[in-house]
Amino acid sequence: MNSFKLTIINFKRNIKTYGMYLMAMIFSVATYYNFVSMRYNPQFLKTKDLTIYVQSSSLTASLLMILFLVFFIIYSSNFFLNQRKKEIGVYAFMGIDNYKIAFMFATEGLLLGILSLVIGLLLGTLFSKLFLMLLAKAALLNMRIDFFIPKKAIVETVVVYSAILFVSFLKGYIDIIRTNLIDLMNTLKKAEELPKINYLKGFASLIIIGLAYYIAVNYGTFGFGKALLWTVILVIIGTYWLFGSLLSVIIRKLIKKKRFLYKGTNIISFSNIAFRIKDNYRTFAAVAVLITTCITSFGTVSSLRYFVDENHKIEVPYTITYISSKQEEIERVEEIIENSGHKVELRQQANFLLVPESKLVVVKASTFQKLLSDLNVEDREKILSKIDKLEDQVVYIERPGLLLSMLEKKDIKVGDKSYKIKAQAKVPLFGNGVPFPCLIVSDGEYQSLKIKFEEKQFNGIILDNPEDTKDLTFKLAEILPVDSGLYTYFMAGASFYDLVGIVYFLGSFLFLVFVFATGSIIYFKILSESFKDKGKYEILKKLGTTDIEINESVSKQVGLFFLMPLIVGIVHSIVAISVLSDLMKYSLIKPTIISICIFIIVYGIFYGFTRRKYINVVIG
Amino acid sequence: MEVVLETRSLRKEYGSKGVIFSAIDGIDLKVYKGEFLGIMGPSGAGKTTLLNILSTIDRPTSGNIYYEGKDILNMKNRQLSIFRRKNIGFIFQDFNLLDNMSVEDNIALPLALSNEKVKEIKEKVEKLSVFFGLKDHLKKYPYQLSGGQKQRVAAARAIITSPSIVFADEPTGALDSKSAQELLLCLMKMNQEFNTTIMMVTHDAFAASYCKRILYLKDGRIHARLDKDSTRKEFFRRIIDFVGSMGGGVGELL
Numbered sequence: 058m059n060s061f062k063l064t065i066i067n068f069k070r071n072i073k074t075y076g077m078y079l080m081a082m083i084f085s086v087a088t089y090y091n092f093v094s095m096r097y098n099p100q101f102l103k104t105k106d107l108t109i110y111v112q113s114s115s116l117t118a119s120l121l122m123i124l125f126l127v128f129f130i131i132y133s134s135n136f137f138l139n140q141r142k143k144e145i146g147v148y149a150f151m152g153i154d155n156y157k158i159a160f161m162f163a164t165e166g167l168l169l170g171i172l173s174l175v176i177g178l179l180l181g182t183l184f185s186k187l188f189l190m191l192l193a194k195a196a197l198l199n200m201r202i203d204f205f206i207p208k209k210a211i212v213e214t215v216v217v218y219s220a221i222l223f224v225s226f227l228k229g230y231i232d233i234i235r236t237n238l239i240d241l242m243n244t245l246k247k248a249e250e251l252p253k254i255n256y257l258k259g260f261a262s263l264i265i266i267g268l269a270y271y272i273a274v275n276y277g278t279f280g281f282g283k284a285l286l287w288t289v290i291l292v293i294i295g296t297y298w299l300f301g302s303l304l305s306v307i308i309r310k311l312i313k314k315k316r317f318l319y320k321g322t323n324i325i326s327f328s329n330i331a332f333r334i335k336d337n338y339r340t341f342a343a344v345a346v347l348i349t350t351c352i353t354s355f356g357t358v359s360s361l362r363y364f365v366d367e368n369h370k371i372e373v374p375y376t377i378t379y380i381s382s383k384q385e386e387i388e389r390v391e392e393i394i395e396n397s398g399h400k401v402e403l404r405q406q407a408n409f410l411l412v413p414e415s416k417l418v419v420v421k422a423s424t425f426q427k428l429l430s431d432l433n434v435e436d437r438e439k440i441l442s443k444i445d446k447l448e449d450q451v452v453y454i455e456r457p458g459l460l461l462s463m464l465e466k467k468d469i470k471v472g473d474k475s476y477k478i479k480a481q482a483k484v485p486l487f488g489n490g491v492p493f494p495c496l497i498v499s500d501g502e503y504q505s506l507k508i509k510f511e512e513k514q515f516n517g518i519i520l521d522n523p524e525d526t527k528d529l530t531f532k533l534a535e536i537l538p539v540d541s542g543l544y545t546y547f548m549a550g551a552s553f554y555d556l557v558g559i560v561y562f563l564g565s566f567l568f569l570v571f572v573f574a575t576g577s578i579i580y581f582k583i584l585s586e587s588f589k590d591k592g593k594y595e596i597l598k599k600l601g602t603t604d605i606e607i608n609e610s611v612s613k614q615v616g617l618f619f620l621m622p623l624i625v626g627i628v629h630s631i632v633a634i635s636v637l638s639d640l641m642k643y644s645l646i647k648p649t650i651i652s653i654c655i656f657i658i659v660y661g662i663f664y665g666f667t668r669r670k671y672i673n674v675v676i677g
Numbered sequence: 678m679e680v681v682l683e684t685r686s687l688r689k690e691y692g693s694k695g696v697i698f699s700a701i702d703g704i705d706l707k708v709y710k711g712e713f714l715g716i717m718g719p720s721g722a723g724k725t726t727l728l729n730i731l732s733t734i735d736r737p738t739s740g741n742i743y744y745e746g747k748d749i750l751n752m753k754n755r756q757l758s759i760f761r762r763k764n765i766g767f768i769f770q771d772f773n774l775l776d777n778m779s780v781e782d783n784i785a786l787p788l789a790l791s792n793e794k795v796k797e798i799k800e801k802v803e804k805l806s807v808f809f810g811l812k813d814h815l816k817k818y819p820y821q822l823s824g825g826q827k828q829r830v831a832a833a834r835a836i837i838t839s840p841s842i843v844f845a846d847e848p849t850g851a852l853d854s855k856s857a858q859e860l861l862l863c864l865m866k867m868n869q870e871f872n873t874t875i876m877m878v879t880h881d882a883f884a885a886s887y888c889k890r891i892l893y894l895k896d897g898r899i900h901a902r903l904d905k906d907s908t909r910k911e912f913f914r915r916i917i918d919f920v921g922s923m924g925g926g927v928g929e930l931l
């Protein structure tokens with residue numbers, strides 16, 4: 058029998074062990090292929106204004122995938138190597154030289170890689186139409202997607218994967234050549250020792266994380282860029298120390314508390330965790346950081362989408378807006394609308410003052426109140442309560458279309474008079490037709506300003522079918538002068554919303570990929586534990602531990618391994634998202650909760666898988 | 678005298694159609710309360726199989742096992758596990774301590790799993806640690822102990838539930854002669870002071886000489902029985918003579 062045949066036999070025998078790895082690899086190949094093929098899809102390329110968005114997001118997404126893959130392959134091949142060191146040892150014992158063994162095992166990895174590449178490409182091609190259709194839908198594009206196999210995308214995927222596979226083949230080969238026979242035989246027998254604990258580092262970790270949070274929340278004083286950099290660095294250090302030291306301190310305390318420890322299976326689970334922290338804290342910390350990245354970035358893209366939806370209400374509160382006080386123009390507009398067959402749902406007229414030198418408009422409190430209640434703005438009571446008894450103060454309404462406001466304004470000048478800003482808010486008012494910030498002043502103050510500035514009349518109309526306003530827009534543009542600032546639902550267009558749609562879709566997809574990555578990392582880590590624990594559970598069974606108790610203890614142990622990084626990751630991301638929400642001046646509670654829930658569900662599925670596999674290993 | 682354990686025509690067969698090998702070939706046996714019983718025999722005589730079956734780790738092909746009159750073979754796996762935890766103590770050749778638990782937790786393990794009162798567990802651990810000379814080592818971990826100490830921890834764990842019987846499978850097999858002797862003295866003391874019933878499988882005539890009664894197994898049957906009626910040294914000589922007469926090499930047994 059030659060070594061290649063042996064490799065094939067091994068490969069067939071181990072295919073079950075490789076199940077999870079294969080799945081992750083196939084999934085990542087398929088995903089990568091889809092990201093790349095997006096770039097070569099003729100239909101997407103035809104839509105000129107989209108090309109740049111599609112290309113840049115496809116590039117970013119595929120780069121991230123490569124990063125993940127390199128990390129994942131190195132991680133899992135280490136796992137497999139450790140798993141099979143004894144087997145390698147036996148071959149070495151039988152007198153097969155290291156080079157041949159190395160070649161055998163590395164080839165096995167290569168076969169695995171090739172298999173997943175082929176299956177991944179097949180699945181990827183199969184699903185590419187679905188993927189692009191979803192993308193088009195998410196981006197609100199009105200286009201037909203044909204089934205299409207871009208050769209370039211396949212070539213690119215094959216080249217990139219082959220490169221990664223070749224590198225991992227070389228790494229595996231070199232790793233095995235370098236191992237000693239004695240190490241190989243003894244790997245699983247190595248006695249574990251209780252790790253030392255470092256109180257100082259443990260408590261320092263809390264302080265460091267606290268400091269990071271403080272910097273993040275007070276980004277205003279430190280400057281945004283600096284705050285971001287320091288927060289990231291401190292959070293990573295703090296998280297590593299938290300799991301490296303503080304967790305040991307806590308678990309050791311629990312183990313000393315016999316009242317807690319001597320309660321059923323606690324004694325098994327917690328004694329095991331105490332020993333395993335040393336081997337696992339890096340994984341915990343890496344997973345916690347990954348979870349934070351995952352939830353925060355998904356939170357960000359879904360917030361962005363949420364924000365855009367909300368912003369749309371602010372930018373386009375009416376179907377048609379224009380500025381005119383000429384009765385004859387207004388009548389002609391009405392006539393055109395009537396002829397178009399649309400039904401008018403709301404007709405609004407309001408006066409405001411234009412202050413050209415400060416680039417803002419002024420509206421009196423009573424008008425403001427009427428506008429908001431006619432538009433039926435949600436939570437308007439909050440802002441309306443502020444415009445009572447304004448006197449010399451004003452309320453500042455942000456310019457429609459403003460994404461992030463970094464500055465907190467204290468007072469503002471109108472002409473030669475300065476006003477104190479009582480409150481700042483983002484609410485629908487005139488929309489993009491009047492693209493200026495707006496000051497709400499008391500009715501009395503308005504009268505005195507009216508002398509100095511020109512008063513204009515705003516006209517807003519809401520129609521029953523805002524989507525279909527293309528013809529109407531062109532007709533209105535013919536009769537209205539340029540300075541009327543005609544703005545319609547059609548003009549608001551889809552360009553920006555398209556971009557957000559694409560970003561949202563790719564973001565969610567990458568989110569899924571990363572959840573998968575996080576899950577696989579923790580899965581492999583825990584599974585390698587399970588082999589070390591096999592002996593322990595055999596002893597426990599002999600001593601009369603029931604299968605139910607073993608189940609319970611495994612659930613607890615594996616559960617804690619999953620739960621600890623999850624909790625830390627969630628806390629980190631809540632802080633991150635709250636800063637984001639502060640930046641956007643929006644409450645992002647809804648998208649945050651949704652993204653956390655989705656993450657927990659997918660992560661929970663991984664927990665179920667891992668737990669089952671673990672129990673199979675220790676009992677079966 | 679009260680019977681702790683009784684078997685009737687116990688059989689264990691391995692293999693399938695045609696080629697059947699009987700590891701245990703009809704064993705009838707009674708173990709009385711407070712006994713220190715030794716099981717000897719050459720390799721392949723079925724000693725370990727017998728021990729595994731008696732200790733409910735394995736099931737016989739046919740026959741009955743009664744613990745204090747109760748038939749245990751009717752029990753389901755879960756019941757059997759709990760029965761094992763409460764009524765049977767184990768001492769293994771390779772200690773089988775859990776490396777990730779301190780000595781005190783290792784000893785407390787069976788009671789902790791049964792959710793006994795923490796105060797009582799602590800008291801029992803304390804008492805046993807004094808008895809086995811482990812008091813100074815309670816906070817240590819198995820990797821910090823010598824073989825003899827480890828086996829004493831295992832012995833303490835075996836009797837913390839006050840089991841009706843303790844099975845010891847070659848308990849001195851992995852120990853040097855001094856530690857082995859210490860352990861055997863411990864077992865003897867355990868047997869005398871707590872009236873613990875012990876059943877010990879051993880190869881070693883010296884270890885066997887600490888027992889009160891010895892059953893000699895051969896080819897899955899009880900071949901002979903030796904009772905201690907004089908000093909241990911005298912008994913040791915008789916065992917050696919007997920094993921010699923059985924044709925087994927003496928060297929194998931020493």
